[in-house]
Amino acid sequence: MGKGCAVAGRYALLLESVTKTYGSGRNAVTALNDVTMGVPRGTFLAVMGPSGSGKSTFLHCSAGLDRPTNGGVTLGDTRLAGLNEEQLTEIRRERVGFVFQAYNLLDSLTVADNVGLPFRLAGTPVPTDRVRAELANVGLADMGDRYPGQLSGGQRQRVAVARALITGPDVIFADEPTGALDTRTGKQVLELLRGVVDRTGQTVVMVTHDPVAASHADSVTFLADGRLAGELVAPTPEKVAERMTRLGEW
Template sequence: MAETTTDTRTATAARADDLHRAYGRGGATVQALRGVSVAFTPGTFTAVMGPSGSGKTTLLHCLAGMDRPTRGTVRWGDTEVSRLPERKLAELRRTRVGFVFQAFNLMPAMTVAQNVELPGRLAGARPDRGQVLDALARVGLAGRERHRPGQLSGGQQQRVAIARALVSRPGVLFADEPTGALDRATGHEILTLLRAGVDRDGRTCVMVTHDPVAAGYADRVLLLADGLLVDELVRPTAAQVAERLGRLGG
């Protein structure tokens, strides 16, 4: 595949340039990423796929500022974040990007509203009740703010996690296997919600998934293998994704 190129005159929500990430030392060194360059246009939905160990989750974590690249740069808009001091990076991360995990990571003793407020409280910020209620309404959970996670279905708990990621109104949402712990029907609901956030709100969404059906909701699919970006599919069907992924051994 030809190297993915980006016109620097075109605005990007997030981008990586010549991204490398190595773990370990000496003979035990593992090269998780080996020079990945990719850009994400505002208001688009991208799925990242590849075989186990291909580097897809490492790429997502580096893009989201949750891991530091060994070499290369990460930018959110015009801001390079890969070399920022941890405190400044954490401040930007709270306002510029959101992250959704496969495990919902909710606090069972807290209400839904308190879970959504939690990142702000941990940062020493006073939560805006209106923003919390608006985030819950946007994910279809209006009126559930006083429930506890144990009173909700798995899909509803993931909606709470998405509301928590969106409460600061970030421009970019990163999602790591957001439907991996859900059944097919519930996963469809979550993917429809993520798609609506792109189409309705102009948000940029970057999602790691192993599921070709999930990838079919995206505008494009990036395929990684051995730490390299090896292919890119635009508006593919689930069948096309499965066929190409199968050739990679995924």
């Protein structure tokens, strides 16, 4: 359904002249302004920028949570512009994984049931062997029967990563995934995401304010006032911090 032919397999995510304007007339805010960029498959991208620079808007438009005002987004080999709401919902469930700062696990479900949730929501049988494999993949092989309330913050975030991985999505979007974690636990989650990219060829797009978190990515894309404001390949915390300082307060 809705397959396009624009991307010959190279990009997991492609934005072409994406503009997003909220409101209209004198109240209009252009949150993204003519953004064109591609995220190659099997890479880890961090997106940074000052507060209000458009990072969340970038993530929402890229993941099909919101529609651009102009321009197009292609996820894997699917152009999002042509899809109706039902198809977009399916894309979000099956082709995209999300990891949020606040874990977003269901407390009333076991860890294993949380990981299998995308299948339940789709009304298809939960492949319990895959649930087990993903839990092992994130280092939680023995925790499937526990409830989220019985886990540490870092472990909960690992469950969220397992849930994001289980459908084999085109892109995992992570929004400040270490924002609620201490430094050591945050590092483990970042190393897990790094390993997911290196070992399984997954693609990760992470919004963050933290130069140390960004340094785990292959490259960092900077936004300022809704526009692309440069890229840093092989980022170090120092280089990222220096760029951010040049972009203004953060």
